[in-house]
Amino acid sequence: MTSTRPLRADAARNRRLLLAAATDEFAERGLDASVADIARRAGVGKGTVFRHFATKDDLIAAIVLDRIEALNTVGERLLETADPGAALLEFLTVAAQQRQQRDLSFLHEAGELSADVTRVRAEMFHTVHRLVDRAREHGAVRADVTGADIILLMCAPNYVISYVQDASPDLWRRYLAIIFDGLRPEGAHPLPHPPPAAP
Known part of the structure; x- marks a missing residue:
């Protein structure tokens, strides 16, 4: 390294x-x-x-590291904002925008062997859990949503539109809005399965 x-x-x-x-x-x-x-x-x-x-693997790891660090920096800044619900939505928006600008998700598996990538990803996951905890405590998201749920949903808007030919560059925003509305406590029904273990 x-x-x-x-x-x-x-x-x-x-x-x-x-x-x-x-x-x-x-x-x-x-x-x-x-x-x-x-x-x-x-x-x-x-x-x-x-x-x-x-090595080429070191170069790949550096790209992955820069992307995760940039996202974690945004998350840490948002932890200091007054509106926890808006902070979580902004974080998910930035995560989707990063992937939309350059979908390099295929590099992440290649960077898995880097101890630095593993460490920074764990830091970013911790930041996500804190953002979700704040939003949940303030009633901005449903009480049964966890940080692990949000980590799994971060890629969902871009994953969905990958199946649409000639998709509008902003189509991901539609699915992020649907996802975030599903996180709100208003009208929420109990979830049918417990959450996965926290990454």
């Missing part, structure tokens, strides 16, 4: 370029994207890639 020491300005710039280029290449070509193509797209040599990321 890469060093945690602060990077020089030029090295930090190259790292940002590489992550952006790799994100585009993987989005277009899947896991078959080559290091040579990523380097070419970033405007650097292959040696620069390997100075930052010892």
